[in-house]
Amino acid sequence: MTTSADGRVPVTVLTGFLGSGKTTLLNRILTEQHGLRIAVIENEFGEVGIDDALVLDAEEEIFEMNNGCICCTVRGDLIRILGALMRRRDKFDHILIETTGLADPAPVAQTFFMDDEIAAQLRLDAIVTLVDAAHVLRHLDEAKPEGVENEAVEQIAFADRVVLNKTDLAGQDTIDEVISRIRAINAPVEVIPARHAEVDLARIMDVGAFDLDRVLRDDPAFLTDTEHQHDATVTSVGIELPGELDEERLNRWLGELLRTKGADIFRSKGILAIADEPRRYVFQGVHMLLDGEFGRPWQEGEARRNRLVFIGRDLDRDALERAFAGCLVTAGAAV
Numbered sequence: 001m002t003t004s005a006d007g008r009v010p011v012t013v014l015t016g017f018l019g020s021g022k023t024t025l026l027n028r029i030l031t032e033q034h035g036l037r038i039a040v041i042e043n044e045f046g047e048v049g050i051d052d053a054l055v056l057d058a059e060e061e062i063f064e065m066n067n068g069c070i071c072c073t074v075r076g077d078l079i080r081i082l083g084a085l086m087r088r089r090d091k092f093d094h095i096l097i098e099t100t101g102l103a104d105p106a107p108v109a110q111t112f113f114m115d116d117e118i119a120a121q122l123r124l125d126a127i128v129t130l131v132d133a134a135h136v137l138r139h140l141d142e143a144k145p146e147g148v149e150n151e152a153v154e155q156i157a158f159a160d161r162v163v164l165n166k167t168d169l170a171g172q173d174t175i176d177e178v179i180s181r182i183r184a185i186n187a188p189v190e191v192i193p194a195r196h197a198e199v200d201l202a203r204i205m206d207v208g209a210f211d212l213d214r215v216l217r218d219d220p221a222f223l224t225d226t227e228h229q230h231d232a233t234v235t236s237v238g239i240e241l242p243g244e245l246d247e248e249r250l251n252r253w254l255g256e257l258l259r260t261k262g263a264d265i266f267r268s269k270g271i272l273a274i275a276d277e278p279r280r281y282v283f284q285g286v287h288m289l290l291d292g293e294f295g296r297p298w299q300e301g302e303a304r305r306n307r308l309v310f311i312g313r314d315l316d317r318d319a320l321e322r323a324f325a326g327c328l329v330t331a332g333a334a335v
């Protein structure tokens with residue numbers, strides 16, 4: 001059923017583990033010529049917001065939800081933003097919600113059935129789960145404390161479409177193993193292999209794929225069970241510092257850090273000011289893989305502040321802060 005058929009606005013929930021490619025897909029959707037006006041709601045895990053700066057400039061309206069996970073503490077915010085959007089529903093055709101990489105999509109999905117006003121105007125079209133072909137197995141296999149759910153499993157279990165991303169980083173054997181693990185969790189789900197989240201949008205948007213009956217068959221408590229527990233051992237360390245960085249020292253430190261601690265550092269990202277460089281340096285890490293490139297120039301009057309965030313297990317905040325400050329040309333110098 002499409003928007004025109006029942007008059008409700010379709011909502012796509014984009015989920016997937018940390019670093020699986022959600023923002024990459026979001027940018028693709030926002031830049032592709034599809035004629036849809038899309039409102040985006042973004043939720044980010046981490047003490048320092050970075051994602052807003054990684055989403056390409058687009059005409060779409062972007063609402064950010066920080067300071068908590070969409071599936072728990074900020075669910076009230078989600079309802080409030082959706083309420084505000086509904087009052088201006090002539091302004092857009094589709095709503096896209098990007099959850100944090102540690103979100104359980106179930107409570108987000110529940111929102112569209114438990115609130116009458118929302119249910120009358122919005123239609124949950126599909127939960128689209130990005131899966132990182134190169135890293136997902138380690139997260140599926142992670143042992144969790146009693147009562148704590150495995151987010152990577154939940155995200156696949158609730159998926160109406162799986163985008164099996166980063167197939168360029170995994171061999172065929174691994175890809176086959178990942179597909180069979182996905183099937184074991186969610187047998188009927190359509191799996192779409194991709195590189196850099198390059199997918200035919202017609203396969204993931206306005207597909208009418210979310211099926212409440214199927215969900216209730218698999219999870220009869222879906223609409224009533226609102227309790228869930230996060231894995232509290234996964235935390236984030238955000239660092240914000242003014243000053244200019246020595247590029248070589250920075251690269252050496254980040255390379256060494258991820259090589260030695262990359263098993264526990266699930267995700268890292270930052271926007272940094274390199275000495276004598278007019279452009280912002282954007283780095284992205286997923287476990288041991290590190291990618292960095294110069295982005296747009298710092299704007300006139302914009303403070304050259306370094307912002308970076310690490311998300312993972314057993315993070316040593318003091319050591320990270322100290323080592324990062326050690327990469328500044330003049331440690332902590334104000335601009």
Ligand SMILES: Nc1nc2c(ncn2[C@@H]2O[C@H](COP(=O)(O)OP(=O)(O)OP(=O)(O)O)[C@@H](O)[C@H]2O)c(=O)[nH]1
Nearest residue numbers: 018019020021022023024101166195196197284291
């Ligand atoms: N090699 C490779 N890299 C990819 C692919 N897709 C995304 N990436 C890179 O993986 C990193 C993480 O991608 P994002 O799109 O930011 O992932 P995310 O799921 O939004 O990350 P969080 O929101 O932090 O959980 C970035 O450096 C991307 O450029 C892919 O198919 N292949």
